[in-house]
Amino acid sequence: MFKVIIYLSIVATLFLATNGFLWHSGAKCQIAAFKGGKDFSGDKIMANKSFVPYLKSIAAVAKGCKVRVHVVDSYKQLKTPTEYVLSSQMPLALGCGIHFDLQDPKGSTVCNKLCMTTRSWKTLPEAACFIDNVQKKGLTFVEPNLLHGGCASKLSTSDLEALKVATQKLCAPKIKG
Ligand SMILES: *[C@@H]1O[C@H](CO)[C@@H](O)[C@H](O)[C@H]1NC(C)=O
Numbered sequence: 001m002f003k004v005i006i007y008l009s010i011v012a013t014l015f016l017a018t019n020g021f022l023w024h025s026g027a028k029c030q031i032a033a034f035k036g037g038k039d040f041s042g043d044k045i046m047a048n049k050s051f052v053p054y055l056k057s058i059a060a061v062a063k064g065c066k067v068r069v070h071v072v073d074s075y076k077q078l079k080t081p082t083e084y085v086l087s088s089q090m091p092l093a094l095g096c097g098i099h100f101d102l103q104d105p106k107g108s109t110v111c112n113k114l115c116m117t118t119r120s121w122k123t124l125p126e127a128a129c130f131i132d133n134v135q136k137k138g139l140t141f142v143e144p145n146l147l148h149g150g151c152a153s154k155l156s157t158s159d160l161e162a163l164k165v166a167t168q169k170l171c172a173p174k175i176k177g
Contacts, residue, residue: 029171031075031095039063041103046075048095048167054149057137058098065129067110072145073099081168087157088142093164095171097148102127117144 034045034052039059047055062069075095078085091097102111104126111120111127121127135141139149152163 027170029167031167031171036069036071038068038105040069040071041107042069042071042100043073045071045098046095048075048150050150051096051148052150054096054137054139054147055098057139057149058134058147061130061133061137065126065133066105067126067130068103068105068107069098069130070101070103071098072101072113075171077171077173078168081165081172085164088146090160090164091146091148091151094151094160094167096151097146099145100147101145102130113145119143 030049031046032049034047034055036045036055037059039062045055058069073092074097076089076092078093085093092099101109101113101116102121104110111124115121115124115127121131131141134147139147140153141147152160155163
C-alpha cells in the first residue's frame with residue numbers, strides 16, 4: 001500500500017512538472033512555409049500565420065490578372081535578433097511580407113526588377129491589374145517591390161523593434177549541443 005502511494009505521488013509530480021514545463025514554453029515560432037501553388041514561383045515562402053490570409057489574396061488576384069508572383073524574398077532570419085533592419089525590411093524580419101516581380105502563367109517575365117524599380121508596371125496592363133487589386137484587398141505595396149500585410153502596422157518604431165526581436169528569437173534555429 002505504502003509503495004503504491006509513493007509510486008502515485010511520483011507519477012503525479014512528474015505529470016505536474018511536465019505540464020508546467022509545456023505551459024511555460026507555450027510561445028511558439030509562428031513562421032512556417034507557405035505552399036504557394038501555381039500562382040507563385042521563385043523562393044520558398046516563409047510567412048507568419050497572420051500573413052497567410054494575405055498570401056491567399058495575392059494568389060487570387062494574381063490568377064485574376066493572369067500573372068504569377070515570382071517571390072524574391074520572404075521571412076528573413078537575422079544573424080542576431082537585435083540586428084538593425086531598415087524600416088523597408090521590417091516586414092520581412094517579421095514574416096509579413098515578400099519581395100517580388102511578375103511573370104506570366106508560363107513563367108516568362110512580365111515585369112522584372114528593373115521594370116518594378118522604374119514604375120514601368122504602370123504601363124503594363126497585367127502588372128497594373130495585380131498591383132492595383134492587391135492593394136484593394138488590404139495589402140500594402142511599397143515601391144519598388146514589397147508587399148506586406150498582417151503585421152501590426154500601427155505600432156511605434158520601438159514596439160515594432162521589440163516584436164522583431166521576439167519573433168527572431170522564437171524562430172531562430174535551435175542549436176543542438
Ligand atoms: C504572427 O501571427 C500570430 C498569429 O496570428 C500573431 O499573434 C503575431 O502577432 C504575428 N506576429 C507578427 C510579428 O505580426
